[in-house]
Amino acid sequence: MQTTFTPRITIFYCINSFTETSSVFCEIENQAEITFVKLPCSSMVKDVFVLRAFEADADAVIILVCPEGQCRFVEGNIRAKKRTTWVCGLLDDIGLDGRRLSLFNVKSGDEASLEKILDGTLSVLEELGPSPVRRN
Amino acid sequence: MIVGEQKPIAEIKEMVAPYKKLLVLGCGTCVKTCFAGGEDETAVLASAIRLVSRKEGRTIEVEELTVERQCENEFIQEAAEAVGRNDSVLSLACGAGVQAIARRFVTKPVLPGVNTTFIGVLEKQGLFTEECSGCGNCELALFGAVCPVTRCAKKLLNGPCGGSQAGKCEVNPDTDCAWQMIIERLKILGQLDNLRAYVPPKNWNTSTSGGPRKLVREDHII
Numbered sequence: 001m002q003t004t005f006t007p008r009i010t011i012f013y014c015i016n017s018f019t020e021t022s023s024v025f026c027e028i029e030n031q032a033e034i035t036f037v038k039l040p041c042s043s044m045v046k047d048v049f050v051l052r053a054f055e056a057d058a059d060a061v062i063i064l065v066c067p068e069g070q071c072r073f074v075e076g077n078i079r080a081k082k083r084t085t086w087v088c089g090l091l092d093d094i095g096l097d098g099r100r101l102s103l104f105n106v107k108s109g110d111e112a113s114l115e116k117i118l119d120g121t122l123s124v125l126e127e128l129g130p131s132p133v134r135r136n
Numbered sequence: 137m138i139v140g141e142q143k144p145i146a147e148i149k150e151m152v153a154p155y156k157k158l159l160v161l162g163c164g165t166c167v168k169t170c171f172a173g174g175e176d177e178t179a180v181l182a183s184a185i186r187l188v189s190r191k192e193g194r195t196i197e198v199e200e201l202t203v204e205r206q207c208e209n210e211f212i213q214e215a216a217e218a219v220g221r222n223d224s225v226l227s228l229a230c231g232a233g234v235q236a237i238a239r240r241f242v243t244k245p246v247l248p249g250v251n252t253t254f255i256g257v258l259e260k261q262g263l264f265t266e267e268c269s270g271c272g273n274c275e276l277a278l279f280g281a282v283c284p285v286t287r288c289a290k291k292l293l294n295g296p297c298g299g300s301q302a303g304k305c306e307v308n309p310d311t312d313c314a315w316q317m318i319i320e321r322l323k324i325l326g327q328l329d330n331l332r333a334y335v336p337p338k339n340w341n342t343s344t345s346g347g348p349r350k351l352v353r354e355d356h357i358i
Contacts, residue, residue, distance in 0.1 A: 046176065051183035055190075090180075093145040094188045133190040 007125045008134070009118075010035045010053040013064040014042040014080075016072055017106050024114045031122065042066070042103075043076030050087050050101060059131045060121050063103040070107075077105065096131060099124050137257075138166040138230045139264045140250040142177060149188050151247045152226060156195065158185065159222040160249070161215055161237065162202030163229035170264050172250045173228025175202040181228065181249065197222075206233030212240050219244055272342025272349060278330050280321030285338065287314035293335040 009032050013020075020036050028034075035058070039045060042065035053061050063084055065077035081103055088098030102124075104117050152158050160182045168174025182200040189196040201218045203211045206229035215237070219225055224245045227234040230252040238246040254266035269286045275293075276283055285291050289307035296315035299306035303316045322328050340346070 048176065048179040048183055051180060051187060054187055055183060090145065090184060094184055095191050096187065133187050135190075 004126065005130050006031070006033060007059045007122065007130070008033045008035070008057055009060045009062060009121060009125075010037060010056075010058040011062045011064060012037045012039060012042070012045045012049065012053075014039055014066055014071075014076070017042070017066045017108055018064045018114075019108070022111060022114055024111055024118060027115075028118055028122075032118075041071070041073045041076040042080035043071075043073060045080050045083060047083060047087050047090070050084075051090075054091075054096060054100070054131060054133060057131065057134045057136070058100075059125055059128075059134060060100045060102075062117065062121060063101075064106050064117075065103060067105045067107055096133065097128055099128060100131065137169055137255070138232075138252060139170045139254050139256040139266070140167045140172040140230050140252045141170075142172050142181065142228070142250055143248070145184055145188060148181070148185065148226065148249055152185060152196065152224065153194070155224040155245070157197045157222040157224070158199070159215075159218050159225045160185070160198060160200045161206065161218075161225050161227050161229070162200070163206040163227070163233050164202050164204045167228060167230060167233075167250055168202075169258060171262075178202050178228055181226075185226075207236050209236075209240065212237060216241075270343070271338070271340070273339065275335070278333065278335065279318045280325055280327065280330070282314055282317045282321055284314050284318065287311075287317070291338075293338065295331065 011034060013036065015038055025034060037049070042063060045063055050061050063080055065080050068077060071077045084101060084103040088101050091101055092098040102121065106113050106117070160178050162175055162178030163173050164175065171177060178200045182198045185196065186198050199218055199222055201215055203214050205211045206227060219241050224247060225237060225241070226247045226249045227237050228249045229237070230250065231248065234246055234248045255268040255270055256264045256266045259265050266286055268283060271285050284293055289305055289311070290297055292315065296313065300313035300316055303313055305311040305313050319331070322330055
């Protein structure tokens with residue numbers, strides 16, 4: 001999926017669900033600028049971290065969490081999901097469009113799902129365009 | 137504790153629009169517990185205001201600070217320098233905190249960022265229920281420590297209305313019938329005889345109907 005601008009995507013991820021070395025990222029390197037934020041558990045994604053990613057010019061934020069029922073800290077991914085829903089509403093209120101933030105349950109090493117997630121995010125960004133608060 | 141809820145972004149955006157330098161001032165006690173105005177909520181709101189202003193092409197500098205309590209001068213004092221650096225304050229305290237800040241910094245516009253809703257209890261993480269109306273004349277001893285003034289939709293003092301179904305209030309089926317709870321509690325305590333006592337109409341002079349109230353503890357005043 002090629003967008004008409006170079007999107008900036010910030011990915012918050014739980015270290016148990018994902019590794020930055022995935023080959024999927026090499027493939028889209030020229031289509032998007034990606035910033036990774038590694039977390040010991042997805043429950044550590046506080047609302048303010050997501051908002052600050054947008055303040056730092058992200059066009060979209062993705063949160064990658066373990067599949068439900070497989071969080072090492074029992075309910076970290078459920079907390080992350082609830083928080084994400086809340087922040088999506090806040091982004092709508094701000095006028096940024098909640099679709100710029102999304103959360104996905106992924107199994108460690110599931111490259112196919114990862115590819116789909118990134119493709120989907122690029123499609124959404126193609127429709128939404130750059131973030132209205134992006135400075136450059 | 138006092139329970140409050142943050143105002144919608146749209147309302148806050150309008151309130152802060154005339155100002156160029158804004159201090160978002162959190163309160164680390166009651167409103168922190170109910171996720172309306174503690175350190176985290178202060179950071180989120182400050183960020184949201186920066187984003188919404190940037191989106192609308194407005195320039196605003198937003199500083200954030202949280203003090204332990206906005207209703208006590210000792211803690212308010214900690215905010216003095218930050219208040220001085222900004223041209224307005226968005227207080228995330230309850231209504232009392234907002235007014236205490238305004239009284240202390242008379243030349244600064246102090247705006248409310250929270251709707252103060254009730255005096256309540258934390259039932260479980262994320263769930264708060266109203267339990268006290270601050271009527272100024274507590275009669276909980278009679279009612280097995282369940283307040284009909286606050287928890288009965290009809291504020292009945294002499295027994296149930298008869299409209300409840302399966303222990304739920306007929307006004308709002310999501311609410312437990314206060315009188316059912318009172319009777320069950322009195323049963324457990326062996327104090328069902330309390331129900332024989334006639335409770336006269338409540339004297340509301342001790343509530344806000346008698347104007348703003350004041351509590352004086354002469355033994356603590358020097």
